Amino acid sequence: MQNKTRITKARAALSRREWLRGAGVLMGLPWLESMAVWGHAEEPAKANDTLHPFPQRFAVMFMACGVHPEHWWAKEKEGEMELGRCLQPLDPLKHKLNVIHGLFNKNATGVGIHPGQTGNILSGAALQKGAELRGGISVDQAMANAIGQEDIVPSLVLGCEQPTTGYHETNFSMAYSSHISWQNATSPVPMEVYPSLAFDSLFENRGTQRNKSILDRVMEDAERVRRQASASDQAKLEEYLTSIREVEKRIERQRSSVESAREAVVQDGKSLFKMERPENGLPEDIREHMRLMCDIIALAFQSNRTRVASLLLCRDISGLFYPFLHVGKPHHLASHDEMSDEWERVTTYYCSQVAYLAQKLDSMNEGDGTVLDHSCLMFVNNMWSGSKHDSTKVPLLTLGGLDRKLATGRVLDYSDRAEEERKLCSLYLSLMQRMGVDATTFGDAEEPLVEL
């Protein structure tokens, strides 16, 4: 059973997009220099060496069906941030936290509940109803396209709940409820749900090991053919063989530079996060599952295997259940009772997951700061209220300073601003620009977010 169903799952781990980018790496030269710089493979960067900035990373953590509205708040009081009950797990990190109120996606309003509010959470696109999927590229994938090309894994797309594709009563496909990362308007990025396979994908991806083995095999063919060839044919085949060898060498160089980057972290930081390969199969406990996924993102960020990640902690209309929180109903049904103590516990639990990853990243020294300081970890929900299915404003947090590009310790409230000034896509555009992506528009936004 295990082996057979792996077909779709492994496919998910090794998406076409990842491959294409992996191969794209072979083409460009900059990655070589870049890797060396980011990973300071050749020479560890000095703490205050501004010529050698650390890589900026971006991760999204997604929770669905709203939060507990009364306990989700933050205010600034005498220079100190005060947090509502649900945000308490983040208290130790509040100087690195931004709580952003009032942003929304216009296209996720007025379209009925659930899938239409979710499939565009990271794209801002208008979604198409019916059998054909059509939305837009998500911000993580747009970033990966622009800056992830040079990484071993251009982006990690993880989830703790399997996608589904039926029809919702609103006539939107449930695929919209299942995926927040979209590689283009019509295709979601296949999401890895198994921690063991997500872990493996950091080490054995198509851009390296598998490509190399293909080239090895092809070389055998070419050698065989060449042995029988005349002089001029040999010259032609030699040209082919040389090209293959050159591509192989680039793969080798890429691998070794990443390895040495990792080495450098070990020697330099004394804070390398060690992680054992998770066991095959699905963790029985959702707490374990989420923690492993967070660990994999932390590992990937610290070892520079990727700079972009998305983690769907739960799907929209989620069937996750929380016996350890003494919540009797599964996620979706519990969200309909959003003022309940149960829902408050669920919301707080999700914040604790964000806090877990943030603290993990913050424990990883990097230069004069931590990996968290060079990252932006964003937490977003598709609704404010689960019972009203209200997406006119969404709960959103960011953690980390994005290498001093993003001021933190702030509470920003856009609730009273005009719709034009509170677009989620404006925030995404701002983050893209601060990560060095050459973009002037994103989704439905033509301006970055004011006063960010």
Next chain:
Amino acid sequence: MKKIVLALGCRLGIAFGMAIWLASGLEAQEIERGVLNEQFQAEVRPLLSKYCESCHSGDSPEAKFDTTQFSEPLAIASAWGPWQTVLERISASEMPPVDESPQPTDAEREVIATWTELFRQSEAERLRDDPGPVSTRRLNNAEFNYSIRDLTGVDIRPTQSFPIDPANEAGFDNSAESLTISPALVAKYLDAARLVADHMLLTPDGIRFAPFPVVTDTDRDKYCVQRIVDFYERQPTQLEDYLEACWQVTTCRDGNSTEQTLGRIADEMKLSPSYLELVYETLYSSETTYGPLGQIRKRLETLSREVDGSVEQRRAVRSECAEIAKYIQAARKKLQPEFPILSGPAGMNGGSQSLVLWRNRQMATHRRSCRTEGLSGDAKDSLLEADDIVAFRRVDDVERKKIIQAYERFCSVFPDAFYIKERGRGHIDARDAIREGKGRLLSAGFHSMMGYFRDDQPLYELVLSPPQQAELDRLWNELDFIAQVPLRQYSGFIWFERAESSFINEEAFHFVRAEDRAAASEAMIERFAGVYLEKVRKHTDSPVIIEAAENYFHDMNAKIRHLESQLEDAQLKQFESLMEFAERAYRRPLTGEERTALRSFYDEVKSFPTADHRSAMEDTLISIIVSPSQLYRWDLQCNEQQAHALKPYELASRLSYFLWASLPDDALMAEAAKGQLSNQQAVSQQVSRMIEDERVHGMAREFLGNWLDFRRFETHNGVDRNEFADFDDELRQAMADEPIEYFLEVLRRNGRLAELLESDHMVINQALALHYGVANVEFETDAQWKRVDGASDYQRGGLLSMGVFLTQNSPGLRTSPVKRGYWVVRKLLGEKIPPPPPNVPELPSSEHQLGDLTLRELLAQHREHPSCAACHDRFDAAGLLLEGFDPIGRPRTNDLGGRLVATDAILPNGSEAEGLAGLKNYILTQRADDFRRHFCQSLLSFALGRTLILPDDLLVDDMLMQLKQNDDRLQVAFEVIVQSQQFRNKRGAATSSVERNHAE
């Protein structure tokens, strides 16, 4: 003796030949070569030194052309192309430049020309039938695309974003001379191959390719579902057609049996023979007068049995049949059995899978059944027709039974639906569900969960033949298999029961998670079924609901187990299918060593931690595509230095890459396997077959496109679309296709080569008809091309006035007589014209800005300069004669600035001509031989995949002669080529003819 020959030779080549002819065989050749050698050193070489070398020698020779390279005849033989250019320019008095002195006398120019001709004849004869140096090379971008298309059956065009292939001297991008490879290109080939792998489907029987990437569940769903829906929609299920067919049978008086007639008419009207027979028998062979059947029969009787053959009668019959069909549908609807929407125990959602499936199944298995309640005359809401109610009350039980049977038979023959194509949710109001179901193809109608439901029993039983039934079974099985439907459906069930239905929130259910693959194992399904059914039984007494839930677990488990064992069984078949793919990709049988290598590679990849069968299949596929056996034309590879005949598979590849620019098909490979291709006649038959095949478009596009230089017009952006609003992408594509369609029409009909220059027909599509102003021609589709006669009425007919050339050679807002003329003279007639000097004055970019002078007046000024005139005199005229066409090739009398355009010109031979007709007349009467020779040279160069060498001249001569002797029939040129020694042999390229000569 020698001196005499030499002296004569200078004046009269024929006499020279005669002298040689007197000697015999090898001896004569020896003498001839000696003479030519001496003559070159004594008479030709000194002329080169005197007139050329002051400029064309040293470190930086003029035009980077060094004439000291021509130190001896052998050097000329090996640089035959450049030498011809030298000769042409000297003969045309273009070299030395007119403003240089000293100038050679006419007699001196003649010496070089005469010697060259004698040398050419001598060398060509000596090297006759040399296949020429060809070496292995990679496929060019076009060949790669076509080959992938023919390998996969889908047109993926993976090289679309590749850098453009460089062309050889002859202008073709299919020769080893120009096709090189680089690391960057290898990386692109890997990408391209991965893109192909993204299209690969693993089916129960092997591999197949989808027309779009199938990497996500939704992609695979779309592919499989669409194939089933397409199958349904292809089936003849229109009742009025069957009724009309029945009527035709009744009117048939040809003496054949009814059975025979039914078969014939079913065939003619493309109806199901078995269903037509059933309908006919039901309506004409039984005698019941009861129920809808009685009504239908009555109505059918009113149709005339005498056919008068008139359109009116046919129309009347058709419309009555349509009316009857409507009646049938209405009557049928009332008799449709109804099944309640199940309502489960508390907490179970109405849209839950087991409940929806139960009702679906009831409906699917009762589409030919009659509603039983209400089939009596006593019932208050009787479903019987009014007459039947009366009858029912009157007659005895036996007759009553007959009445009921008549209704049941009606329902059985006319099902309430043949198949269900789309379905909304099963637990909501029927009318809402129909509205909601639009576009939910084959959907099971679950609430929020994916799932498909097959409901086509009437189609299957009544309409389909056994092979069609098997095909439909296969398509449904493939949906389950390819899209892994049972597993996904079951996973959706677990999620739904918890998240939406809230039926499984107790702790007893906590062990099962939708994400967990292990949840679909037999043991886990049983465990889950156990607690689930226990709860169902506890909360309901309804045996239907209990049964529905029991059935659900049982069926899902069976389906998932079936899928598993199929997946297991299919792996070997899929790998074998991949080996067949490799064989076709390599264009030859695989060696045992290669099979082993591919197998061990597959095993190796499969053993990687993140890999599995699918990824191993993909990587093996990729390795096949980027393997040199696929990527390279191994058939051109030579292990021997001597010329030798191509082996059958090599010849198969050579034929297919010439005539299709793609790989050989099964038929060609079969011929090769049988060893038939050594036989001339068999090759001729293949050529005829291949020219008829659609793939011949590949040849036409690559050969014509490169020869006439419009290969990239598909992306031409030189047209100002503000000025020329009618010019859109569709027209651009049509223009780019026109020469191809025209050429193929001539070729397939075996028309004359001269038709490329002049004819009174054109081959056009809708877009071109509009552009050319051709009315009165109907096109069925936008893609349709039609031959249309009377082309001269629209100033068309032949290549010269085709939109593509007129447009491509116009820079935006004006025409360019220079570019158009150059194209005619250079591309069509094959004259060699040197590139323009760097300091050419710019012409205004738009006709709006020309000022007082017309374009032709500006050009005339340009030609006043002697160094410009040397070339422009050769081609401006041809362009000026085409001035009657505007920048996008429409006939015109005024230019964009409103000035009248003149279309007259003085031809290079000094005579005057006017317009397109004048140009055609000039080419046909004065330049036809140039055109023919250039065409033959180009086609030969394309066919052989190399620049022509000196001895090829004889083959070109032969092509020209055969064309002349065979009424100028185009296929003759192809036939001569494929039967030639050059085409059917090969030799190693390491030693050129000249080097070989040295060796001898």
